[in-house]
Structure formats: C-alpha cells, structure tokens
Amino acid sequence: MEYKFSINNITYSFKDLKELLAKASPHRSGDVLAGLAAKDNKERVAAQYVLSEVPLKEFLENPIIPYAEDEVTRLIMDDHNAEAFYPISAFSVGEFRDWLLSYHATPEILKEIAPGLTPEMVAAVSKLMRNQDLIKVAQKCEVITKFRNTLGLNDRFSVRLQPNNPVDDPKAIAASTIDGLLYGCGDAVVGINPATDNPNGVSELLKLLDNFRQQYEIPTQTCILSHITTTMEIIEKAPIDLIFQSIGGTQKANESFGINLNMLQEAYDAGLQLNRGDIGNNVMYFETGQGSELSANTHHRIDQQTCEVRCYAVARKYNPLLVNTVVGFIGPEYLYDGKQITRAALEDHFCGKIMGLPMGCDVCYTNHAEADQDDMDSLLTLLGVAGCNYIMGVPGADDVMLNYQSTSFHDAMYLRKVLNKKPAPEFEKWLLKMGIFDENGNRQNLPESHKLISNG
Amino acid sequence: MDKPxxxxxxxxxxxxxxxRELSKARIALGNTGGSQSIKDVLQFQLDHAKARDAIYTDFNIEKIEADLSNFDLKVFKFKSKAEDREQYLKRPDLGKLLADSEQENASGFDIIFNIVDGLSPEATLQSAEIIEKLLPKLKEKYSAAISIVENGRVAIGDEIAEKLNGKFTATFIGERPGLSSPKSLGIYTTYGPKSGTTDEKRNCISNIHSDGMSTAAAAELLEFLITESFAKKISGVSLKSDLKNHKIDNA
Incomplete structure (x- = not known):
C-alpha cells in the first residue's frame, strides 16, 4: 500500500511500511549509507506525519519481512498476545505516542500491554518521540530481573564490571576486577570479552571469576562473553552463570552471527537446568546495537533502528537477566557523532524497556567518531534519568582489549551520586560489609590490609 | 600558611x-569525591587528542615517495572515491572504490605493495622500513610495484591489483587509532585479488607501532605470508598459519 503526504504542493509518497519507517527515522549516517534515509528534512517530517496516522494494527497485517522468509518475523507474529494488545488496538501510531505520555499509561498498564507490542509498532512510535518523550516513558517502565541479586529497581543503578585484557592475562584481569569492586562496580555482572574464543581458554576464565566470587562471597554473577556454541560446549564442565550471545533482528543477521532461534532455545533450556541462581533464574545475557544488520548486509532494506528493535523480540523470548545495546562501538558510518549516538541510545533503551526488557547501555564511542567524554557524560546522565538498568564499568573508561572508550568506575560513582541511586540491594549490603562504601554510597578510605587488596 | x-x-x-604493574588498564587511579583527579582527566584528554589528530593528520605522500626512492620500484598514485575525510568516515563503500584517473592499466607484477592512509596516515610512514627489510629476499623471485592511495580502505587494493595486473597484494594501512596506539599500522595480504574479494580471503598483520609489533617482526611475518601464499596459491582463513594472535580489523 502506498502512503502519501503533501507539504506546500509537493507530494511525498512512500511505497510501503518499510520505506515509511526508514524515511521517518531521525537522521543517522547508517541509514544514509544504506540509501534508506529521507532525502531532506521535509521528506522526513512528511514521513513522520504519515506514520503518525498509520493504525497500529497495520503492523500486524503487513510484516516488513515476509512470514515465510524470516524466523524472527515468525517469532514476532506467533508470540503476539492479542489480549494484551486489545486496549491499544484502535490507536494510530501518533495516538499511541500521546497515550504513552499521558497519566493513563501507568507503570502497571505499560507492563500489561508489553506482550501486545511488536517491534515495528515500538520502532514506529519511537520515531515520533523526542528525546524527552523517550526518557519520560522509559522511566515508567521498571523491569526487574534476578539471579544472585535484584537488578532494575527504580532507585538502583547497576554496573557490569568489564575487566578485559588483550591476551586474557589472569593477573591483569584480577587487577581490574579488584579495582572495579572497590569502586562499587560489578553488581550487574562481572563479564569479560575473551580475546580468544576457545573452550579451554573460556573455561579457565570462568573458573577464575567463579573462584573469586566464591572466595569473597560476592552476591553477583559472572560471565565470559564467548560465542554461544563455545559456551554450550563447556556448559557441563565449567561454572557458567549466564549464557551470552550477540543477536540480530533478522534471521540472516543471526545466521551471520552463527546462530538461530533453535540454538538460543537450547542454550536457554540448558542454562535453566544449571539452577545456579540464588534468588532468580534469569540466565541469558544479550548484546545488540544499531547497524549490525546493515554491517552484515542482512537488513532487507529496513532502517537500522527498526532492525535493532526486532532484536528485542528475540531477546524477550528468553527472559534475559541483562540486555545491552552497545551503542557507539560500531563506528561513525552508522552513528556519526555524539548527537546520533545519544539519540540511538535513548531509542534503544525506550524500545527495549517498553517491550519488557532489562535494558542496559554501553555508553561508548570510538576514536574515529565525532564524540568525546562530554558527549558520554551527557548520555550517561540522560540514561540515568530514563531509568537505565546498568552501564559498563571499564578502568578509566579505556578498554585496552576492544580499543574503544566506554564508561569508567568513576562515571558510575558520579551517576549514583547525582541521581541518588544505589547498587543492587544485595550487592550494596556486601559493599557495606566489606567497608568499601558507607551508607551514603561514598567510597571509604581503604586500608592496605583490606581483604580484597592484601590477598590480591 | 597552611590552607584552612x-x-x-x-x-x-x-x-x-x-x-598497575600487572596491567595496562587505567586502574588504581584514586578519586576526589568519587570522581577522577585532574591528572587522570588530562592524561585521558591528551591520549584522546593524539588519537583524534592522528585521523586528520595529512598523508605525507612526498615523504613516503622519498623513502621509497632507493628501491627502484615503479610507484603509482591513486585516490579513492571518498572526496574528503568526513566522507571517508561516513561512506566506507566509497573508500573501497578507485576514483576515475588517467592511470593506464599496467602490464603485470607478482606483488603490489599498496600504501593506504586509512584511519592513521602517519602510521604508514613505517611502510618503507618494512619493504626495505623485505626486498632483498624477494627481488630474485618476484617482480614488485608500489601504489600510494589517498582516502582508501583495505578493499581498494583489489581494484588496484586488477588495474595493474597484480597476482598478490600487501596493503599497508593506518589502523583505527587507539588511546594507547595512535599510529598503528596493519598489513593485509591477498592472493589473486579481484573486486569483491571478502575479508576471509585475507591475512592480516596488525598492531605495528612503537609499543606493539616491530617493523622487523612485521617484515618477517609478511615474508612468510608471501612465501606461503605463492606456494599454495591462496590467502585468508584457509591459509593456516601461526598468525592467530593477529586479529583482522575492518579498515
């Protein structure tokens, strides 16, 4: 079906939903690279006008990738909950946006409609929302998950400790881990991107982190972010808390990652069997990021933000403990500068949250992007206000293995201070017990004899 | 008087x-009220400034040509379709394509050394040193030529090889600057390069800089790759070698 809109006697037409979504997207380099972006600002606004009048139902009737062609589409359609959708089923996208911002859309009601939302509906409405709208609605969505601690509570803010090392050196990893814990980081997970993804190496790293966790009775979970096939190979031998995988929003993107939905289901079932969580059994950890579908040429001419939201349909199937959008890692050809990175992060966070996912964000950039620490400070603060579940904690914001800049332990201290947020409750108790934080979340003066230091 | x-x-x-002795990571920095001290903030700003400036530093073609002048090899010059740095960063597809040029097709070489500015033009100043170490060992067996390419990506070497009729390319390219390594060089080798060659058909030597791999070690590895590739008539993942520790980066 063709969509049309006129501004000053110029008629803009869009041949299908896919094109309409792409042209309505706020400007970013990746859509330009793909040849999908609006030609000029007027065409973009025309697309947004048209999109605002599209009924939500239309997204159910016209899948942007055919059902027969793509298993992510099949997942979206087969799992759609019509009952949850019913209360909003008469809305257009624009009406949905207005309703989300209204007092009627309470946290409880938002939770109820979540299973009725498809990624395309959510992507569509996000394209009509300004940054403040994305923040305001996301803040209403509290998504709580549990394994050895409780993540996502409104007054809490968590951190994945990321002690990466270019050669997986155990001593260097331990040093970064100790430093991070002593700055209150690691309640979301202590998670390493391994330099080499082989079963033996990954098993050794898993043992290292698990011994450390047990030795100091740290109420958190650990993870080596290896490929899911590596994890499955060692799942019966190595101490695996969480199963990690990068995911894409199309079947072909997932194939390019070497995975499919069956493999995710098998891994999820195996993870549940391990039964290692003390207080909950959210066992999956997913990473996503706008642009990965285009990068693998598996985007079906769908804009990068809509592709990203389709990842969230994949993620929600497996009740993850953590979902993380790695927003600025991909480079300037997808997100050119601080403005684009910021917008993308707020979109991803909102879209994930409203679909019921425990969203965290890797607030980050590479040296060839037009971005700097000030941009990251702003984004970090905005995400904190929006109620983001967690960020990364990297020593001095400089990841010496992946060669990009993320957020530091000090950045986490800053955010918790200015927004008066505490670590996950179980982890906070541990920090107090260990004399690392005081009741105000201030870092204590640590004696050289401190357990974590002297045994190190 | 002491401050109050x-x-x-x-x-x-x-x-x-x-x-800190155990790791290059920025650990045990201390803090002021939880925040970083000015000393650490400025150190980071300086490292970031070096990395940023590395991307926008001019590609010193005259210097490279002067360094190469002793080798008695034919030198060709090319530009990509990316017209400036901003377009180069936003449109990696254009950096892989040759701009229209007067350059005539050439008759054929065994090896073409492409020197490409990439994301760190200054890093390529190490290229001549590596070629110098290598040439005496190659001259007997192979004919070679050099091309210098502005605003190029790795894959532009494929089109150049087609134009110059080359059997093998070694593309020297400035890598994405890291905070601790703003001038890092990578070398990508391809046997039988042609337009549309994909990354799994290439081998890569990365991290060549003053604190990383030395030019001597790089020359040695490159010689090994050349010998292996010509012997087996392949390159890339199917060319099993002990180069596993050198990762392929998208440049």
Missing part, C-alpha cells in the same frame, strides 16, 4: 597502586 581545613583537597589514593 575545608579548602584542603586531598585525592583519596588507592592503596593498591602495585596492581
């Missing part, structure tokens, strides 16, 4: 600075 108590600012030191 409330104006005294003491950085809270971390009593485990010995851990």
């Amino acid at each position: 108590e409330i104006y005294k600012n003491e950085i809270q030191k971390d009593p485990y600075t010995q851990l």
Whole structure:
C-alpha cells in the first residue's frame, strides 16, 4: 500500500511500511549509507506525519519481512498476545505516542500491554518521540530481573564490571576486577570479552571469576562473553552463570552471527537446568546495537533502528537477566557523532524497556567518531534519568582489549551520586560489609590490609 | 600558611597502586569525591587528542615517495572515491572504490605493495622500513610495484591489483587509532585479488607501532605470508598459519 503526504504542493509518497519507517527515522549516517534515509528534512517530517496516522494494527497485517522468509518475523507474529494488545488496538501510531505520555499509561498498564507490542509498532512510535518523550516513558517502565541479586529497581543503578585484557592475562584481569569492586562496580555482572574464543581458554576464565566470587562471597554473577556454541560446549564442565550471545533482528543477521532461534532455545533450556541462581533464574545475557544488520548486509532494506528493535523480540523470548545495546562501538558510518549516538541510545533503551526488557547501555564511542567524554557524560546522565538498568564499568573508561572508550568506575560513582541511586540491594549490603562504601554510597578510605587488596 | 581545613583537597589514593604493574588498564587511579583527579582527566584528554589528530593528520605522500626512492620500484598514485575525510568516515563503500584517473592499466607484477592512509596516515610512514627489510629476499623471485592511495580502505587494493595486473597484494594501512596506539599500522595480504574479494580471503598483520609489533617482526611475518601464499596459491582463513594472535580489523 502506498502512503502519501503533501507539504506546500509537493507530494511525498512512500511505497510501503518499510520505506515509511526508514524515511521517518531521525537522521543517522547508517541509514544514509544504506540509501534508506529521507532525502531532506521535509521528506522526513512528511514521513513522520504519515506514520503518525498509520493504525497500529497495520503492523500486524503487513510484516516488513515476509512470514515465510524470516524466523524472527515468525517469532514476532506467533508470540503476539492479542489480549494484551486489545486496549491499544484502535490507536494510530501518533495516538499511541500521546497515550504513552499521558497519566493513563501507568507503570502497571505499560507492563500489561508489553506482550501486545511488536517491534515495528515500538520502532514506529519511537520515531515520533523526542528525546524527552523517550526518557519520560522509559522511566515508567521498571523491569526487574534476578539471579544472585535484584537488578532494575527504580532507585538502583547497576554496573557490569568489564575487566578485559588483550591476551586474557589472569593477573591483569584480577587487577581490574579488584579495582572495579572497590569502586562499587560489578553488581550487574562481572563479564569479560575473551580475546580468544576457545573452550579451554573460556573455561579457565570462568573458573577464575567463579573462584573469586566464591572466595569473597560476592552476591553477583559472572560471565565470559564467548560465542554461544563455545559456551554450550563447556556448559557441563565449567561454572557458567549466564549464557551470552550477540543477536540480530533478522534471521540472516543471526545466521551471520552463527546462530538461530533453535540454538538460543537450547542454550536457554540448558542454562535453566544449571539452577545456579540464588534468588532468580534469569540466565541469558544479550548484546545488540544499531547497524549490525546493515554491517552484515542482512537488513532487507529496513532502517537500522527498526532492525535493532526486532532484536528485542528475540531477546524477550528468553527472559534475559541483562540486555545491552552497545551503542557507539560500531563506528561513525552508522552513528556519526555524539548527537546520533545519544539519540540511538535513548531509542534503544525506550524500545527495549517498553517491550519488557532489562535494558542496559554501553555508553561508548570510538576514536574515529565525532564524540568525546562530554558527549558520554551527557548520555550517561540522560540514561540515568530514563531509568537505565546498568552501564559498563571499564578502568578509566579505556578498554585496552576492544580499543574503544566506554564508561569508567568513576562515571558510575558520579551517576549514583547525582541521581541518588544505589547498587543492587544485595550487592550494596556486601559493599557495606566489606567497608568499601558507607551508607551514603561514598567510597571509604581503604586500608592496605583490606581483604580484597592484601590477598590480591 | 597552611590552607584552612575545608579548602584542603586531598585525592583519596588507592592503596593498591602495585596492581598497575600487572596491567595496562587505567586502574588504581584514586578519586576526589568519587570522581577522577585532574591528572587522570588530562592524561585521558591528551591520549584522546593524539588519537583524534592522528585521523586528520595529512598523508605525507612526498615523504613516503622519498623513502621509497632507493628501491627502484615503479610507484603509482591513486585516490579513492571518498572526496574528503568526513566522507571517508561516513561512506566506507566509497573508500573501497578507485576514483576515475588517467592511470593506464599496467602490464603485470607478482606483488603490489599498496600504501593506504586509512584511519592513521602517519602510521604508514613505517611502510618503507618494512619493504626495505623485505626486498632483498624477494627481488630474485618476484617482480614488485608500489601504489600510494589517498582516502582508501583495505578493499581498494583489489581494484588496484586488477588495474595493474597484480597476482598478490600487501596493503599497508593506518589502523583505527587507539588511546594507547595512535599510529598503528596493519598489513593485509591477498592472493589473486579481484573486486569483491571478502575479508576471509585475507591475512592480516596488525598492531605495528612503537609499543606493539616491530617493523622487523612485521617484515618477517609478511615474508612468510608471501612465501606461503605463492606456494599454495591462496590467502585468508584457509591459509593456516601461526598468525592467530593477529586479529583482522575492518579498515
């Protein structure tokens, strides 16, 4: 079906939903690279006008990738909950946006409609929302998950400790881990991107982190972010808390990652069997990021933000403990500068949250992007206000293995201070017990004899 | 006179600075009220400034040509379709394509050394040193030529090889600058390069810089790759070698 809109006697037409979504997207380099972006600002606004009048139902009737062609589409359609959708089923996208911002859309009601939302509906409405709208609605969505601690509570803010090392050196990893814990980081997970993804190496790293966790009775979970096939190979031998995988929003993107939905289901079932969580059994950890579908040429001419939201349909199937959008890692050809990175992060966070996912964000950039620490400070603060579940904690914001800049332990201290947020409750108790934080979340003066230091 | 108590600012030191010896990571920095001290903030700003400037530093073609002048090899010059740095960053597809040029097709070489600015033009100044170490060992067996390419990506070497009729390319390219390594060079080798060649058909030597791999070690590895590729008539993942520790980066 063709969509049309006129501004000053110029008629803009869009041949299908896919094109309409792409042209309505706020400007970013990746859509330009793909040849999908609006030609000029007027065409973009025309697309947004048209999109605002599209009924939500239309997204159910016209899948942007055919059902027969793509298993992510099949997942979206087969799992759609019509009952949850019913209360909003008469809305257009624009009406949905207005309703989300209204007092009627309470946290409880938002939770109820979540299973009725498809990624395309959510992507569509996000394209009509300004940054403040994305923040305001996301803040209403509290998504709580549990394994050895409780993540996502409104007054809490968590951190994945990321002690990466270019050669997986155990001593260097331990040093970064100790430093991070002593700055209150690691309640979301202590998670390493391994330099080499082989079963033996990954098993050794898993043992290292698990011994450390047990030795100091740290109420958190650990993870080596290896490929899911590596994890499955060692799942019966190595101490695996969480199963990690990068995911894409199309079947072909997932194939390019070497995975499919069956493999995710098998891994999820195996993870549940391990039964290692003390207080909950959210066992999956997913990473996503706008642009990965285009990068693998598996985007079906769908804009990068809509592709990203389709990842969230994949993620929600497996009740993850953590979902993380790695927003600025991909480079300037997808997100050119601080403005684009910021917008993308707020979109991803909102879209994930409203679909019921425990969203965290890797607030980050590479040296060839037009971005700097000030941009990251702003984004970090905005995400904190929006109620983001967690960020990364990297020593001095400089990841010496992946060669990009993320957020530091000090950045986490800053955010918790200015927004008066505490670590996950179980982890906070541990920090107090260990004399690392005081009741105000201030870092204590640590004696050289401190357990974590002297045994190190 | 001592400052009054409330104006005294003491950085809270971390009593485990010995851990810094174990890792290049920025650990045990201490803090002021949880935030980084000005010393650490400025160190980071300086490292970031070096990395940023590395991307926009001019590609010193005259210097490279002068360094190469002793080798008695034919030198060709090319530009990509990316017209400036901004377009180069936004449109990696254009950096892989040759701009229209007067350059005639050439008759054929065994090896073409492409020197491409990439994301760190200054890093390519190490290229001549590596070629110098290598040439005496190659001259007997192979004919070679050099091309210098502005605003190029790795894959532009394929089109150049087609134009110059080359059997094998070694593309020297400035890598994405890291905070600790703003001038890092990578070398990508391809046997039988042609337009549309994909990354799994290439081998890569990365991290060549003053604190990383030396030019001597790089020359040695490159010689090994050349010998292996010509012997087996392949390159890339199917060319099993002990180069596993050198990762392929998208340049």
